[in-house]
Amino acid sequence: MHRRTFLLSSAGAALSAFAPATGVLAADEPADFHIAGILAFSGAYGIIGKDMRQGVELAIADRGGKVLGKPIRVSWEDDETKPQPAVQKATRLLAGGAQMMFGAVGSASTLALQGLADQRKIPLLVTISADDKITRPNGSRYTFRTSNTLGMEIRMCIEFAKVKGLKKIYGVTADYQATRDGWELFAAEAKKAGIAIVGNDYAPLGNRDYSVIVDKMAKSDADGIAVIVTGNDAVTFLKQSGQVGLNKSKTQFGPVLQDETLAAAVGPAAVGVYSGVRYHFTVDNPANKKFVEAYRAKYNEWPSSFAGEAYDGISWWLDVVESTKSWDRETWVDAFAKSTRENSLEGKKVMRGCDHQAAQVGLWGVVTEGQAPLPPLTMKITDVFDASKLFDVCS
Amino acid sequence: MSTIVIGLSLSFLLFLLAAGLTLIFGMLGVINFAHGALYMLGAYVCYQIVHWTGSFWIGLAFAPLVVAALGAAMEVVTLRPVYNRDHIYQLLLTFGFILVIEESVRLIWGLDYKQVPTPDLFSQPIALFGSQIPSYRLFIIGFGALVSVLLFLLLDRSKLGMVIRAASSDSEMAQTLGVDVAKVRTAVFALGSGLAALGGVVAAPLVPIELGMGFSVIIDCFVVVIIGGLGNIKGAIFAALLLGMARAAGFTYAPEWVELITFVLLIVTLMTRPSGLFSRKGRAA
Numbered sequence: 108m109h110r111r112t113f114l115l116s117s118a119g120a121a122l123s124a125f126a127p128a129t130g131v132l133a134a135d136e137p138a139d140f141h142i143a144g145i146l147a148f149s150g151a152y153g154i155i156g157k158d159m160r161q162g163v164e165l166a167i168a169d170r171g172g173k174v175l176g177k178p179i180r181v182s183w184e185d186d187e188t189k190p191q192p193a194v195q196k197a198t199r200l201l202a203g204g205a206q207m208m209f210g211a212v213g214s215a216s217t218l219a220l221q222g223l224a225d226q227r228k229i230p231l232l233v234t235i236s237a238d239d240k241i242t243r244p245n246g247s248r249y250t251f252r253t254s255n256t257l258g259m260e261i262r263m264c265i266e267f268a269k270v271k272g273l274k275k276i277y278g279v280t281a282d283y284q285a286t287r288d289g290w291e292l293f294a295a296e297a298k299k300a301g302i303a304i305v306g307n308d309y310a311p312l313g314n315r316d317y318s319v320i321v322d323k324m325a326k327s328d329a330d331g332i333a334v335i336v337t338g339n340d341a342v343t344f345l346k347q348s349g350q351v352g353l354n355k356s357k358t359q360f361g362p363v364l365q366d367e368t369l370a371a372a373v374g375p376a377a378v379g380v381y382s383g384v385r386y387h388f389t390v391d392n393p394a395n396k397k398f399v400e401a402y403r404a405k406y407n408e409w410p411s412s413f414a415g416e417a418y419d420g421i422s423w424w425l426d427v428v429e430s431t432k433s434w435d436r437e438t439w440v441d442a443f444a445k446s447t448r449e450n451s452l453e454g455k456k457v458m459r460g461c462d463h464q465a466a467q468v469g470l471w472g473v474v475t476e477g478q479a480p481l482p483p484l485t486m487k488i489t490d491v492f493d494a495s496k497l498f499d500v501c502s
Numbered sequence: 503m504s505t506i507v508i509g510l511s512l513s514f515l516l517f518l519l520a521a522g523l524t525l526i527f528g529m530l531g532v533i534n535f536a537h538g539a540l541y542m543l544g545a546y547v548c549y550q551i552v553h554w555t556g557s558f559w560i561g562l563a564f565a566p567l568v569v570a571a572l573g574a575a576m577e578v579v580t581l582r583p584v585y586n587r588d589h590i591y592q593l594l595l596t597f598g599f600i601l602v603i604e605e606s607v608r609l610i611w612g613l614d615y616k617q618v619p620t621p622d623l624f625s626q627p628i629a630l631f632g633s634q635i636p637s638y639r640l641f642i643i644g645f646g647a648l649v650s651v652l653l654f655l656l657l658d659r660s661k662l663g664m665v666i667r668a669a670s671s672d673s674e675m676a677q678t679l680g681v682d683v684a685k686v687r688t689a690v691f692a693l694g695s696g697l698a699a700l701g702g703v704v705a706a707p708l709v710p711i712e713l714g715m716g717f718s719v720i721i722d723c724f725v726v727v728i729i730g731g732l733g734n735i736k737g738a739i740f741a742a743l744l745l746g747m748a749r750a751a752g753f754t755y756a757p758e759w760v761e762l763i764t765f766v767l768l769i770v771t772l773m774t775r776p777s778g779l780f781s782r783k784g785r786a787a
Contacts, residue, residue, distance in 0.1 A: 151714040154613040282758050309758040313718050315709055316515075318508045319753030322633050339718075342615065342710035350620055350636035350708075351627040372615030372710045 136434050139180045140173075143200035145193050145210035145220060148185035151339055152212045154368065155413045156185070159235065161406055162417030163209065166425070169401065174425045175434065186211050190219035197223055206436065207232065209421065214238035214285060224249040230440055234420035235385075235413055237363065238285045242464035244501055251443055253420035253456065253465045259497040260362030260383040261289045263469040264333060265296040266492050267360060267381060273331035277324045277357075278307035279317070279344065280335040289362065290335050305329045314340055317347045325353055334361035341365070342372045349376020366412050370474045370484035377474040377484055384470040384486055386415030386453060395452040409482060415452055423448045423456070457494075461501040466494045504633030505750045511639035513746025514646025518704055519719050520726035520738050521653060522697030528733020529670045529690045532581065532592045536599035537698050537723055538716030544569050544699025545706045545715065546607055549616040558621040558707070565703050566696040573695025577688045585687070604713060613713065618706035642704060649700070650739050657735060666690060725764060729771045731778025740779060 144163065146156035160183060167179045182200050186193035193216035197208055201223070207230040211217045217236035224231035225247050233241055233252040237260065242252045268276065276297060280290040287309070294304050305327050308320045321344075324332055332353065334344055341364050348354060360381035370377040388399045388409050398418060402410040410418070427443045444463060448456040456465040469492040477485030523537045534540075547568050548561035555561075576599060584591040619625075624638040657663040668676040669686040677683050701719070709715060726745060730737030748767060752760040771779060 149608075149713075151712050153608075153713065154615075157613055308753070310753075311758075311761045315705075315718060316512055316749070316753075318511065318636070318639065319505065319750055320757060322504055322508065323754070325634055326632075339710050339712065339714070343708070346708060346710075347636070350625075350638055351634040368614060372617050372712075374617045374619050 136175075137177070137204060137206070139178045140175060140428075141200075141203070141205045142179065142181040143197050143205035143208045143210075144181045144183040145186050145197050145200075145208060145216070146183065147188040147212040147216075148183070149187055152188045155212050155235065155411075158411045158413040159210075159212070159417035161402070162410065162414035162419075163421045165398075165402055165405060165414075166418045166422045168405075169422070170425060174429050175432070179425070181209070186213075186216050188213045188216065190215050194219050194223055201227055201229055205229070206434075207424075207439075209234075209417075211236060214241065217241055221247050221250045228436065230424075230436060230443070232420055232424050234416040239288065240285075242462045244462045246462060248463075249440060251424070251458065251463045251465075253423055253448075253451075253458075254416040255383065255385050255467075255469070256464060257285055257289050257362060258292060259469055261292050261335075262296065262497045263383045263471050263490075263492050264293055264360060264362055265300060265302075266469075266496055267471055267490065268297065268302055268331060268333075269300055270490060271331070271358060271381075273302060273358060275303045275305045275327075275329045276331040276333050277305050277327050277329035278333040278335060279320055279324070280307060280309050281312050281314075281337075281340055282309040283312050286335045290333075293333060293335065307333075310336065310340070312340065315343060317344045321348045321351055321353055324348070324357070325351055330357060332357050332359045334359060334364050336361070337363040338369070342369055345373045345376050345380060349373070354379055365474050366486060367409065367482045367484065368411055370486070371482065373484075378476060379473060381471065381473045381489070382486070384472045384488065385412040386410075386419065387412065387470055387472065387486055387488055388415065389486075389488060390453055390470070392450075392452070392454060394450045398452055419448075419452045419456075423451065459498075459501050464498075464501075466498050468492060468494055469497045503631035504635060505754050506747070507630060507633075507635055507643075508639065509747040509750030510743075511642045511746075512749055513743040514643050514650075515701075515705065515708075516722060516726055516746050517650055517739055517742035518642075518646050518697070519701040520723040520730075520742060521649065521735065522694035522701070523723045524727045524730065524733055524735060524738045525653070525657075525697060526691060526694035527727065528735070529666055530581075530585075530687055531589075531670075531733075532596065532691075533589070534694065535593060535596040535720075536603060537694075538718075538720035539600045539603040540569055540573065540695050540698035540716075541702040541705075541719055542711075542713070542716035543572070543603055543607060544702030545618070545711045546611055546616065546702075547699065548703040548706050549611075549618050549711055552618050558618065561618070561706075562700075562703050566699040569699030570692040570696030574688050574692035576695075577691035581691065582684060582687070600716070604716075608713060616711040618711065620707040638707060645704065649697075650735070653735050654739075722764075725768050728778060729768060731775075731780035734778065734780040737778055737780025 146159055148156040172178055184196035193211050209232050214236040217233055220231055231250045234254045237257040239256050239258045280286050362383045364382035365380050427446050428439050431438045431442050444460045446458050454468055456467045458465050470488055471490040472486040472488045474484055475487045526532055526534045544565050547565040551561040580595050620638050624641045627634040628637050665681055669681055669683045673683045726738055726741045730741030748763050749760055752763045
């Protein structure tokens, strides 16, 4: 009897685990629209997860909490910024009937989720991870990214160097593959633009001391410092470069070097640092104004780039799902691959069918001292680069 | 020459980070996994004091005391009952401290970054040997040297140090001679915790203050302690100097090899002197 019960429950579990992969069952109407939200809620990236969750929850509230006439339910899980927990927790949520995945924060986790998305034929929406490999021609059918790629941010750096008239650049690059690729792209594009590279150092990821590298930069004749690091490493670098006044003699810039959160961690040494900006609350369009007003009313804070990108991405996705009037995931994927977001928070975004990457303008800004009610250190958008300058042609 | 100055600053920062760990192991035989969490807590408490008072120096004076008091309480309540048990219980306990401290920090200060500015007195760089050296780095060298000398004098030259060493090498004999071993152990754990916090305070103007900052230093601390010899302050000073100088040279000539250099030093030490360069004979506490 026990053996029979075990076999029946095993068969049931196996059926439920594989059922979402079948088109017939996927097209059935479930009780709700279930999203598996896999983000970092602990550790250094916990604040990113928190902001993204707030963005998503506001987007859902904006549409009355429903899509296709059913309530939207999000199950949030903390991946601890590690691929293995990300996949384990997502797998459990998919077995529980989640119709799509949202996340992750770190690119390694997102790439791991991408494998799961392809295997289970479940859409994965990415709104922050920037590794170029996430969206590539003939890549994952089920993965879509509505936010920036590192490649486009590197190209923004080059466009900025040209606009600023920088002639000689010294770089510091976090020593892992995505940023190494980013530096190589930057160096190649700089060469084409007639900008000399006078040095570059690869610093270990999580490096806590840049003093020697900063000393080499200060002694060089570079007029620009390209900082291809982000997060804690960016804060550490800028705090330490500020202690020798590098910010006074050379222009410091990077693809994702600063936003309001990171600038607050750096302090006054952040003023004058240029950076790519994924989203900003000062972008002047009706959609963004409405979002910022609602966000501030709900959370009593300015939306970060993580919150803005999450809100924008999930709103776009849910609108497309609504427009299909279908519960078939393949229909959603086909529709999203051909969709255009005319009224995104950053202006027009076009989903490229070839690689599932949203083509969009690139925002570029500088850290300035903000006046209340703005944060004490606020990004001021200085340039908006056209998508045609930031993306390769893709067919 | 500037590389040597920077190397010295790296060395003394490493020493400040590792001193508490080696002290607690040397005198109590406890491998304190929570050392990184106490370092983080020191930085957060300093941030709070600076936020309230505007003075880094008040933070430097009081944050280690706050964490030392917490360390004393932790020792009395949790470690004291397990000294006579297997080491695994102490390891598990200190691992538990990490979780409790991190969660407490998250609840009190939240997830976002905190910032402690460089004190005004040391905010300007100084031209030295053709380089602009941050004056705060020179402060670290001086302060680290002072702490190392004071620790050496306390443990090796003072009566209190003699009592601590006696309680460490033969606690029963020390107890028989009238030494309150329990209080000595509490004092040592408090001192080690305070030193961890001191490392966090000194590092605060250099790095972001965030929940993960303890994890990022604990490996360096263990490398210093293992190379120097478990529980040996002189060894910790030497190991910190060796590592700091190697890193400064590495960052000058081959930055991408710096991590490898660190671990090669560790492996060579373990192969040639498994007990560390300045090993003690062992602990009996």
